[in-house]
Structures are given as C-alpha cells and as structure tokens.
Amino acid sequence: GDSVTQTEGLVTLTEGLPVMLNCTYQTIYSNPFLFWYVHYLNESPRLLLKSSTDNKRTEHQGFHATLHKSxxxxxxxxxxxxxxxxxxxxxxxxxxxxxxxxxxxxxxxxLTVKP
Amino acid sequence: SVLLYQKPNRDICQSGTSLKIQCVADSQVVSMFWYQQFQEQSLMLMATANEGSEATYESGFTKDKFPISRPNLTFSTLTVNNARPGDSSIYFCSSRPGTGVYAEQFFGPGTRLTVL
Incomplete structure (x- = not known):
C-alpha cells in the first residue's frame, strides 16, 4: 500500500536560517498527489500546499515544494x-x-524555530 | 471549503465507559474521515464514512471498538466503546468539498479524550 516517510521527527533551527523538511513516498500509481499540512498547537491541521505536475514548484506562504517523481x-x-x-x-x-x-x-x- | 464542527471539545471518562463524538459539516460532503492523534504524533486514519453505508476501517481499528454512523451528508458520529487509557488522544473528523483526489481536506477542531 501507499506510504509516506518523513525522516526527521524534530527539527530545531534559528530564525532566519533556511528550512528543509524531507518527504518521500511510495505508491504504485504513476501520478501521485502530495500535500503538506501544518498543524499549529491547539488548532486543526490545515493545508499548506499541494503538488503540481512533475518537477513543477508550488508555493504558498513563503514555503515551496517540488514533486520529483524520479x-x-x-x-x-x-x-x-x-x-x-x-x-x-x-x-x-x-x-x-x-x-x-x-x-x-x-x-x-x-519544527521549532528559536530566536 | 468546508467547515467542520466537533462536539465535545474535550471529554474525560472512566475506563470501561463509552462516549460519542459528533462531527457536523456546514455543507453536504460525500466522505467523512476520522483520525486519531497521540500527542505530537502522526494522524492515523481510523475509518472512512460515507452516507448510508458501513464505514470502512483501517488496519488496527474495528467496528466493535469504534462504531461510526453516517446518517446523512452533513453528520457523523464516532463512538469509543469500552474506553481504555490507551484510547486517550485527540480525535479529528475531516472531509473535503467535491470528490476529486486532489481536493483539499479540511479538519474539525478535534476532540481531546482522556480516559482515566
């Protein structure tokens, strides 16, 4: 079946530094749809951004991600x-x-961002 | 978009009791999903509920333990039977407008359950 792997359970960095959170997936389908959701404390998870076509970058609220099927x-x-x-x-x-x-x-x- | 409301926001119950969590959508939706989340851990899909049919449960979740009803296109109820301390977690309902696989999924505010 489908699976998604996020290798880092906890990322701590200083304000102003770049962020990269890893995500890899497994599926038998050739055209997958991937999403990033953000969950703030005491709120509901909400969509941050979703994938487009292969190798196309999508952006939202300063974050970006690119689906790489390869x-x-x-x-x-x-x-x-x-x-x-x-x-x-x-x-x-x-x-x-x-x-x-x-x-x-x-x-x-x-993700924890410190001053 | 779709707005989802859950009731109660939180509940504390004794081991061995049963409790119900309600989810209401502000518009008609085809599928409703129920998730379980332990503190700062992954969202685990429990089941998918469509109107007029039995819910489809994921591995590790059963109808006997977590019966789900879906009487109409805006409402669903999750019951936790014979609650145990290990069931203490946050339960979210979610849904999406439309039926495309690419549609954004929206989540309710969650119900925080503590079983003593």
Whole structure:
C-alpha cells in the first residue's frame, strides 16, 4: 500500500536560517498527489500546499515544494525561517486507488524555530 | 471549503465507559474521515464514512471498538466503546468539498479524550 516517510521527527533551527523538511513516498500509481499540512498547537491541521505536475514548484506562504517523481520526493523548503513557523508539519499522499480522497500521512516533523 | 464542527471539545471518562463524538459539516460532503492523534504524533486514519453505508476501517481499528454512523451528508458520529487509557488522544473528523483526489481536506477542531 501507499506510504509516506518523513525522516526527521524534530527539527530545531534559528530564525532566519533556511528550512528543509524531507518527504518521500511510495505508491504504485504513476501520478501521485502530495500535500503538506501544518498543524499549529491547539488548532486543526490545515493545508499548506499541494503538488503540481512533475518537477513543477508550488508555493504558498513563503514555503515551496517540488514533486520529483524520479526520486519519489516532495520536500518542503523555506528560505528563511520565522518564529511563527514553529509547528508540526505533515506530508500526505492521496489515495489514487479508491478515489475517496483518503490521505496517508507521514509521521510528521516538529519544527521549532528559536530566536 | 468546508467547515467542520466537533462536539465535545474535550471529554474525560472512566475506563470501561463509552462516549460519542459528533462531527457536523456546514455543507453536504460525500466522505467523512476520522483520525486519531497521540500527542505530537502522526494522524492515523481510523475509518472512512460515507452516507448510508458501513464505514470502512483501517488496519488496527474495528467496528466493535469504534462504531461510526453516517446518517446523512452533513453528520457523523464516532463512538469509543469500552474506553481504555490507551484510547486517550485527540480525535479529528475531516472531509473535503467535491470528490476529486486532489481536493483539499479540511479538519474539525478535534476532540481531546482522556480516559482515566
């Protein structure tokens, strides 16, 4: 079945430094749909951005990610971290098999940005 | 977009009891999903609920333990039967407008359950 791997459980960095959160996936389908969700403390998870076509960059709120089917990756990046970026970030893969919109989530990465 | 409301926001119950969590959408939606999240861990999909049919459960979750009802296109209820301390977590319902696999999924505010 589908799977999503986020290798870093916890990332801590200083404000102003670049952010990169890793996400790789496995699926039998050739056209995967990937998402990044952000989950702030005491709020609901919400969509940060979603994948486009292969090798095309998508951006939202200063974050960007590019789907690379050759490496089955959809890493999340930001050029300069802000304190307000501290949150839990999930990479998710949409189920193409059942067409229900079911999402498979990675384990999540807790990003902590310090002054 | 779709707005989802959950009730209660939080609950504390004794081991062995049952409790219900309600999820209401502000518009009709085809599928509703229920997730379980332990503190700062992954969102685990429990089941998918479509109107008028039995929910489809993921591995590790059963109908007997977590029965789900979906009586209409805006409402779903998750029941936790014979609650145990290991069930203490946050439960989220989610859904999406439309039916495309690319549609954004929206989440309710969550219900924080503590089982004593």
């Amino acid at each position: 490496s089955s990756s959809f890493h999340l990046q930001k050029s300069s971290a802000q304190l307000s970026d501290s949150a839990l970030y999930y990479c998710a893969l949409s189920d193409r098999g059942t067409n229900t919109g079911k999402l498979t989530f990675g384990d999540g990465t807790v």
